[in-house]
Amino acid sequence: MAAPTGPPTTMLEKRAELTPMLRQYLQLCEAHTDAVVLFQVGDFYEAFCEAAEAVARVCEVTLTKREDSTGTYPMAGIPIDNATSYLERLLDAGYCVALADQVEDAAEASGLVDRAVTQVLTPGTIVDDELLDAGSTNYLVAVTASDEDSSVQRYAVSALDVSTGECFVTPVSSLSMLETELDRIAPVEVLVDPAIPTDLPIFTEASWEIDHAESAGIDEAAATERLQPYLSAPDRRLPDPLEQRACAAVLIYAEYTQGDTGALSYVSRIRRYEHHDRLQLDAAALRSLELFDTYGDGSGRTLFETLDQTTCALGRRCLNRWLRRPLVDKAPITDRLDAVDALTAAPLIREQLREGLATAYDLERLAGRISRQRANARDLRSLHTTIAIVPELQSAISELPADCAAIDSLEARLDPLTDIRSLIADAIQPDPPMEITEGGVIQTEFNEELDSLRETETAGRKWVAELEETERERTGIGSLSVGHNQVHGYYIEVTNPNLDRVPENYTRRQTLKNSERFYTPELKEREDEILGAKERADSLEYTLFRSVRADLAAETDRIQALAEAIAELDALCSLATVAVEHEYVRPTFQTADDKKGIEIEGGRHPVVETTESSFVPNDTDLKAGHVAIITGPNMSGKSTYMRQVALTVLCAQIGSFVPAEAARLPIVDRIFTRVGASDDITAGQSTFMREMSELTEILHDATTNSLVLLDEVGRGTSTADGRAIAEATTAYIHDELEAMTLFATHYHELTTLAEQYERVYNLHFAATREGDAVTFLHRVARGGSSASYGIEVARMAGVPEAVVEHAYELVTDDRAESHTAQQTESSSQQHTQSEQSEQSEDSVDSRSSYPEEEFFDGIADPAVDAPIDEAAMVDVAIALRSIDIASTTPLEALTLLNEFRSKLE
Numbered sequence: 001m002a003a004p005t006g007p008p009t010t011m012l013e014k015r016a017e018l019t020p021m022l023r024q025y026l027q028l029c030e031a032h033t034d035a036v037v038l039f040q041v042g043d044f045y046e047a048f049c050e051a052a053e054a055v056a057r058v059c060e061v062t063l064t065k066r067e068d069s070t071g072t073y074p075m076a077g078i079p080i081d082n083a084t085s086y087l088e089r090l091l092d093a094g095y096c097v098a099l100a101d102q103v104e105d106a107a108e109a110s111g112l113v114d115r116a117v118t119q120v121l122t123p124g125t126i127v128d129d130e131l132l133d134a135g136s137t138n139y140l141v142a143v144t145a146s147d148e149d150s151s152v153q154r155y156a157v158s159a160l161d162v163s164t165g166e167c168f169v170t171p172v173s174s175l176s177m178l179e180t181e182l183d184r185i186a187p188v189e190v191l192v193d194p195a196i197p198t199d200l201p202i203f204t205e206a207s208w209e210i211d212h213a214e215s216a217g218i219d220e221a222a223a224t225e226r227l228q229p230y231l232s233a234p235d236r237r238l239p240d241p242l243e244q245r246a247c248a249a250v251l252i253y254a255e256y257t258q259g260d261t262g263a264l265s266y267v268s269r270i271r272r273y274e275h276h277d278r279l280q281l282d283a284a285a286l287r288s289l290e291l292f293d294t295y296g297d298g299s300g301r302t303l304f305e306t307l308d309q310t311t312c313a314l315g316r317r318c319l320n321r322w323l324r325r326p327l328v329d330k331a332p333i334t335d336r337l338d339a340v341d342a343l344t345a346a347p348l349i350r351e352q353l354r355e356g357l358a359t360a361y362d363l364e365r366l367a368g369r370i371s372r373q374r375a376n377a378r379d380l381r382s383l384h385t386t387i388a389i390v391p392e393l394q395s396a397i398s399e400l401p402a403d404c405a406a407i408d409s410l411e412a413r414l415d416p417l418t419d420i421r422s423l424i425a426d427a428i429q430p431d432p433p434m435e436i437t438e439g440g441v442i443q444t445e446f447n448e449e450l451d452s453l454r455e456t457e458t459a460g461r462k463w464v465a466e467l468e469e470t471e472r473e474r475t476g477i478g479s480l481s482v483g484h485n486q487v488h489g490y491y492i493e494v495t496n497p498n499l500d501r502v503p504e505n506y507t508r509r510q511t512l513k514n515s516e517r518f519y520t521p522e523l524k525e526r527e528d529e530i531l532g533a534k535e536r537a538d539s540l541e542y543t544l545f546r547s548v549r550a551d552l553a554a555e556t557d558r559i560q561a562l563a564e565a566i567a568e569l570d571a572l573c574s575l576a577t578v579a580v581e582h583e584y585v586r587p588t589f590q591t592a593d594d595k596k597g598i599e600i601e602g603g604r605h606p607v608v609e610t611t612e613s614s615f616v617p618n619d620t621d622l623k624a625g626h627v628a629i630i631t632g633p634n635m636s637g638k639s640t641y642m643r644q645v646a647l648t649v650l651c652a653q654i655g656s657f658v659p660a661e662a663a664r665l666p667i668v669d670r671i672f673t674r675v676g677a678s679d680d681i682t683a684g685q686s687t688f689m690r691e692m693s694e695l696t697e698i699l700h701d702a703t704t705n706s707l708v709l710l711d712e713v714g715r716g717t718s719t720a721d722g723r724a725i726a727e728a729t730t731a732y733i734h735d736e737l738e739a740m741t742l743f744a745t746h747y748h749e750l751t752t753l754a755e756q757y758e759r760v761y762n763l764h765f766a767a768t769r770e771g772d773a774v775t776f777l778h779r780v781a782r783g784g785s786s787a788s789y790g791i792e793v794a795r796m797a798g799v800p801e802a803v804v805e806h807a808y809e810l811v812t813d814d815r816a817e818s819h820t821a822q823q824t825e826s827s828s829q830q831h832t833q834s835e836q837s838e839q840s841e842d843s844v845d846s847r848s849s850y851p852e853e854e855f856f857d858g859i860a861d862p863a864v865d866a867p868i869d870e871a872a873m874v875d876v877a878i879a880l881r882s883i884d885i886a887s888t889t890p891l892e893a894l895t896l897l898n899e900f901r902s903k904l905e
């Protein structure tokens with residue numbers, strides 16, 4: 001937050017002398033020292049002294065001054081009617097803003113108008129639609145920590161979206177998990193327990209606002225008490241005091257920002273989860289898989305954008321939540337897949353549903369506003385419009401195949417809220433004004449008294465409208481007219497030449513240049529009647545509106561439940577639409593005992609395939625406990641391949657179809673990624689250290705059900721150290737963790753690990769070369785590769801030719817040197833390897849140092865010229881004859897081919 005301005009010192013010094021209004025301002029500043037107090041004066045919000053200077057600077061408004069007998073005070077104001085953009089600027093500049101509104105009618109106030117802070121605006125607690133992005137979540141988070149002297153430091157994280165009332169809490173056992181959790185929640189504002197030092201990198205590098213609100217340091221007893229309105233038995237529902245404190249912290253802070261009007265009744269549920277209830281995505285995985293943000297210049301697409309074909313804000317928010325928290329239980333995943341399946345198979349119904357959903361308003365935020373008594377009549381009509389689509393949705397759904405439990409349950413949850421719908425239809429005008437105090441809001445026939453007041457008003461206006469005619473007849477003045485203005489009310493106007501014919505009962509009201517204005521006792525009486533009826537009708541309408549709104553507020557739970565069902569339906573329709581548009585397939589899941597690993601046929605990267613005109617699909621057969629070492633030239637597709645495997649697993653676990661021809665998957669508990677420094681958006685930090693701490697986390701926490709992606713581990717240090725770390729990591733994962741692992745590396749030496757470890761195998765990406773031009777095939781194949789084509793890639797990227805040629809020379813020198821060293825070593829060991837020496841001599845030219853067959857890896861085969869063992873040939877022939885081709889999948893065929901080839905080699 002930007003430095004709070006605090007109460008103005010000049011005013012503090014003269015407190016006793018200040019005018020009553022400035023004294024009121026000072027008191028409000030003292031009660032909100034963390035905020036810029038914007039003080040309503042008529043149609044403006046004013047700030048004084050230091051705060052005025054900040055407002056003038058940030059909002060680019062004129063700094064004026066207020067002068068009275070006690071002194072001169074700088075002053076800056078923003079128009080209330082147009083306040084949103086200014087408030088946005090203040091929030092963006094890091095200020096917290098307290099809106100001090102006039103809470104009594106200036107006309108009725110006997111002295112100074114009473115003002116009170118009705119809302120404190122902070123980034124994490126704003127509720128105004130105009131200040132929030134549609135379909136986004138806006139989480140305020142609190143982090144609490146166990147006592148420093150407790151043996152193991154633990155934390156709890158609670159998040160609240162003040163605009164919708166969604167609230168949840170989760171325990172966290174380490175700082176790294178805390179970071180993961182915060183990255184996953186993506187809060188906009190975080191309240192930090194004073195027991196936690198805020199100079200930790202997790203806070204100093206964060207993009208969210210950090211607050212040291214007192215509420216985050218709340219003690220256990222106070223927390224339990226403050227939670228009472230939200231949870232009937234806080235101790236039972238949240239037995240861990242840390243979690244209670246975190247929840248209480250966000251709620252107290254939110255209550256304060258909403259004007260301290262008590263508990264937020266629309267926070268009707270506090271969900272609690274533990275990390276193992278969901279697929280864990282560490283912070284690095286969230287980033288490197290580009291789920292919600294892309295790195296680099298941010299021009300690419302994210303997975304969320306690719307999967308998001310939702311049509312309403314509710315659905316968008318729901319899909320966002322699903323992607324942040326993929327599931328780990330097969331039953332709910334299967335439920336979602338069943339629903340997506342049904343929707344995929346019924347394109348017309350799906351489109352009908354999407355059309356209906358596109359007219360839905362943001363019920364979650366509407367429910368919040370209704371409950372906070374901030375909804376206007378238009379909001380209620382928006383609620384009505386949204387409820388009105390439910391019968392259409394139900395009837396469309398009922399036409400889907402009947403055997404889908406997930407769809408049936410969704411249909412049942414789509415409550416048409418008939419009573420609420422009729423209440424709004426009966427009470428609120430179809431196209432009401434924004435203002436709720438100036439009438440025109442309540443329907444006729446809703447309230448007898450209102451109808452009779454309106455009749456009086458209408459009859460009065462009719463009488464006035466007819467008066468012109470009757471008076472013209474009575475006086476014989478053809479130009480006589482009846483008019484109305486704000487200052488003088490109704491009048492009869494007679495031009496100067498006709499003044500002698502004015503009847504006696506006319507009383508002069510106003511003299512103009514060419515005419516006089518009059519009233520009569522009857523006109524005055526009717527005017528009073530009209531105005532009285534209008535005033536009473538407006539005030540009655542306001543009362544009736546508030547009572548309808550209060551009745552609806554009492555139904556918040558039901559509205560929220562409907563919002564949830566609509567949101568899920570929209571998210572499911574979105575997944576089905578994407579599945580059809582991008583030709584995804586339904587994945588199947590293995591049972592926990594199968595332990596088969598990840599089997600994908602024709603897998604694709606869901607995002608890259610939308611931008612690459614000819615994306616090459618690749619198979620994956622990563623068995624449980626296996627480590628695949630992936631080598632291949634730069635730019636050949638290693639990282640894309642690894643990420644596509646992870647994204648396929650992730651899509652499946654949110655209940656989505658997957659970008660492949662077929663996929664048989666395990667349920668994965670965590671996805672870890674360790675992506676090489678240059679591929680990482682965090683580049684620029686102490687990269688190697690970060691790389692190693694991420695690796696540490698993987699090596700501590702990965703299980704046999706985890707998927708681990710390692711891209712260029714060890715690149716941040718010397719080659720020898722890096723390679724050693726990479727080898728040791730592979731060995732550890734293989735022996736101890738048995739996690740399914742994809743390891744892309746340029747350390748070609750790692751390919752030899754396949755010979756030492758039973759469950760390590762090699763994959764490579766091939767490329768072809770013609771002259772100096774390299775073509776990447778983007779196809780994965782078994783076996784290792786040792787060519788990097790780094791220099792060729794540099795040339796393709798436009799590195800000047802002189803640099804490229806020099807690089808070739810340097811590689812050549814390097815190789816010659818290592819060759820000489822090798823020779824020296826060989827001769828000292830008295831080995832007679834003249835043949836090998838000759839070969840090395842040949843490879844002194846860098847371009848020829850890459851054996852030709854590697855350029856054509858996957859096309860030309862090094863084993864082609866080798867003699868074939870006859871016994872192996874017979875074995876292969878027998879095996880070939882026994883294959884049932886009809887039941888062999890492409891993946892199995894590939895595996896067999898590979899086995900045969902190994903045999904023959």
Ligand SMILES: Nc1ncnc2c1ncn2[C@@H]1O[C@H](COP(=O)(O)OP(=O)(O)OP(=O)(O)O)[C@@H](O)[C@H]1O
Pocket residue numbers: 608612614615616617618632633634635636637638639640641778779
């Ligand atoms: N299967 C594929 N089909 C078509 N294009 C692909 C495929 N895989 C990757 N590409 C393209 O190749 C580019 C390079 O891919 P990627 O970053 O995965 O290579 P890499 O082998 O990891 O490179 P490096 O070793 O330099 O990190 C991608 O940006 C993408 O445009």
